[in-house]
Amino acid sequence: EVAMLAGAAAAGVVGVIVGLPALRMRGLYLALVTLMAAGGFTIVATAVQFPNGGAGFSGYGFDPQPMPRPWLAQSDAALLRYVIVIALLCYALIAWHLRRAPGRAWAMIRRSEAVAMSAGIDVVRYKCWAFALSGFLAGVAGSLLAATLGTLDARSFPASESILLFALTVVGGAFSPLGQIFSGILYRVVPALLDAVGVDGNLSFVIFGAALLHALITAPRGIAGQVLDAVARVARTRSAGSPDRGPR
Template identity: 45%
Template sequence: MTAAPTSGDSAASSREVPRLERGTIVRAVVIAALLVVALFGVPAVATADWVTTATSVAIYAVVALGFGILYGRVGMISLGQVALLTIGCWVGARFSYATSLPFPLLLLLAGAITCGIGTLVGLPALRLSGLYLALITLMFAGATTVVLAVTDFPNGGGGFTGRSATGALTTSTPPVRRPSWADGDVAFYRYTVVVCALLFLLALVHVSGKPGRAWAAIRESEPAALAAGVNITLFKLWAFALASFVTGVAGCLLAAQVGVPRAITFQTQDSLTLAATALIGGIYSLWGAVVAGIFQQGIPFLFQAQWGIDPNIVLVIFGAGLLQVLLTAPGGLADQLPKDLARLWRLVVSRVREQADAEKRAP
């Protein structure tokens, strides 16, 4: 006869740490390797222009991440992410000019203030959805662009209001400061990659936890989620708050990267381009946001600066890519490309095996 387990044994077993699955370990190793390549490999082989572009890719990947959280996870179409990016950029610039706060605090302030504004903008989402919500957020983006143009963003003067002596930007306008130990382009690129990686980790924690499950229930069916006890109001505003926070931090990073941001940098149509690239990349995967950042910033730079092609051609490519995604690959490139590569690999392996079998059977 076997002895019954004692209370001490049961307590010890309940304290055992669950073993990680092999797939989880592999994914963690791959992500760590890619992060190392991004931090050290890219600056080692890239020119100065490509390092600046890679910094923009990381920033806009976070902006696409915010769009993916709202649309891909909750099912709310928000076209105001570029407006929130602009607000984060403005807050970072003004606090940089008006205070001597450390740069990490500037990031948190920009994220917190943008989070509050984005949550207020998200209040109509409690009663609106689909095209109506998209129009509301798009009008918010347009209004933000108009306000910045009227106030001559970021004004360049002292204090928080920022009115310079001439009331406008001049060539002597000081740039938004960067961290003292990351003032160079390469160092700031690495700083941006680390901050963006932490923002992706923050989103992953939410998506993998209770908020992610609640968002998935809301996306599938709000009545069913309500019947299951999900607080729809809370979790919708939670999604807007998270998306706005990460976008606000990205805006502060963008202000430090550009140095002296201009209102013309942020156009209302950029919200539509961001939505298209996010859909092409894949709104149901965090990797899709990285692909969207590459399409948003890397591809136009490649066309214009490297190949001398009119960057407007990129819009045609985005349109064709968006049509292809909507028709054949709703999960975007992040979902479709690995499947296509796996099919191609299986096809190549089968052909090689068939050829080997044929050679064996040959006299």
């Protein structure tokens, strides 16, 4: 747990460092900068043969050391429960931010930076805050991935996976924490279902590409937005159809 928090804190610092040059960018350009940073880090980590550093001057290399699981998650079932609990805590952290001053500031900045500045919001501060929070959550996810795989390897999460997750973020719903749950489910369930029926799992890239086009054209809020809209329509229908129980 201490190592996970330390790694998450370090990732938060890296997030701020990556975000500083991109403070004036928005939308697709901002996403491209972060994706290029992830790709560059993967190239550097592979070149230096992270985490072992290669053979070195002596010419003798070392095999990757296994990553121990958290002491509360030694078995697969315990690890699953552990990951679910950590994911819920991260979800609660995001929800807390969205319901407080940072969330209101981020919403106003997303609509108009000029309006946010005129309202007295420190745009640079809250942008750096968003990068730090994103890096922290990515560090937590990386720690859980290392615990699941059992080893550290720069090739465990290539830049292509970042691009795929970026596309699935749009499909699931980029503006809602609920959308990221849908994105994670699609990321794992669709390839597994294809493999289960004997279809090449790489077909999932075609499915995800079609889903991305659909989301960009007809559903910019993603699956989460469609689900929330459907729930709201059902609630309005039931409210309109309920009998008036007031005094007669």
